[in-house]
Amino acid sequence: MTGLVLTAREAGGPPIDLTGVLPERLADGGVAALPVIRGRERVRLDELFELRDGGPSGTLILRPNGAVLDNVGAGMAAGEIVVEGHCGDNAGAGMRGGALLIEGDCGAFAAAEMAGGRLRVAGAAGDFLGAPLAGSPRGMRGGSVFVGRAGDRAGERMRRGLIAVQGDVGGWCGARMIAGSIVVGGEAGAGLGSAMRRGSILLARDPAEPTPGFADGGEHELLFLELMRRDLMAAGAWPMEFPPAGIRARRLIGDRTVGGLGELLVLSYT
Template sequence: MTGLTFTLRNEPPQRVDLSALTPDRLAGKSAAEIEAIDIGTTRSTIKVGDVFKVETGDVKTTRYEGGSSRFDLIGAKLLPGFSIHVEGAVGAQLGRLAKGGRITVTGSAGPYVASGNLGAEIEIKGDAGDFLAGPLAGELAGMAGGRVIVRGAAGARAGDRLRRGIIVIEGDAGEDLGARLIAGTIFVLGKTGGRIGYLNKRGSIVLSKGQCFGPTYLDCGAHDLTFARLFARSLKADSPAAAELLSHKLRRYGGDTAVYGKGEILTPV
């Protein structure tokens, strides 16, 4: 049985909220019932059927055939055991507060990808916007579990207030990478700009060679870390390049000493 499929009819005239289209909420609904769901974000009403042609199927596997930067909140509160695939781009807050499952996007994503993610695995084959895995205004923590792989670049403040989980950015990262990091691990294989690990409490940031960061990180010497090699094995299937970073002897910088100083930045020797 094929999965539930949303085929793009037209680019929506406004941003649309697709949080109601998670698989568990659509179970048992007919195509007509799904197409009648309101997804508008302005005073102008817009229904699912105005944007998508719906083909019912196994809700455990949901597909979007065609994407848009106006598609917000895809996979919000996704539950374990379900998967969502988007053939194209997506908008803001992809995988917001997801509890599990898997989300893949072939294009790029907007800001706040995986904000509040608790356990989902998210793969973006393009770029990600600002505040990757970061909290919304007023929230105390960002992503609290799961794994995010970005094959392209990420915007500013990636990993802001990360609480738990793994972020891999295979391209470049914007300014203030890992700002206010609480815990968890961030990999960046490309270049970074601006402050790195500002006010990092207990998190780990793994960078490629030649990166510059502030004086509040102290050189703790080069180490051959057994845990890093074990960690590399778990990453190899998702990101061979990130796993390769951990296979080298690593130089450890402890910080941010402006706060607890129990975090770290690791770079290959």
């Protein structure tokens, strides 16, 4: 059994909500009749997409062709989705397993409340990467996310898991973070680690706008850095601005304004 290729029939128009269009549904048959929502209308999947067999077994390949696709991979538990282009909001939200590869950019709330699996975005992710969905107190709680750049509030209320950003992130990265790891290869905006309780944020350089409430704990040799480097290099996600070897980092501890014991680790080349 092969995978399935979905090519959007029309560019533009209202966003298409692909909730429930997942690789684990391919074995059920009847995929063409799956209901999806576009704007205020509920229509069959094959009315909006051309469907054909293709790709490895258990793989769903999406070709947006200029259409905006929301909720791609939301709630996915197994299999693989490849987006050959950009997609909209909520990509990989609530993922529990499997892999989602986006070859372009994605919108807001990617990997929101993610619990497992792997999300890779070749381009930029919008605001609230790995954060809570609207009205929820819990952010990302498992899995791995690799993106080129990210907007504001990446990793907000994060509880577990890994977010690795090759380039810049916006403001309030790691705000109210509870646990987990965030890697930032470029610049970080204001509010970095604000109100974080625990967890680690790895940086290539000192924050341009330091957040009050962090105390300088001096330089340390941290063995876990070698393990993280090895894993991220194997995944092709170790930022180019990070040192290629060594386990030394300057440790900033906080946010002390909330009694936090999180850490900002500025990696050193020495």
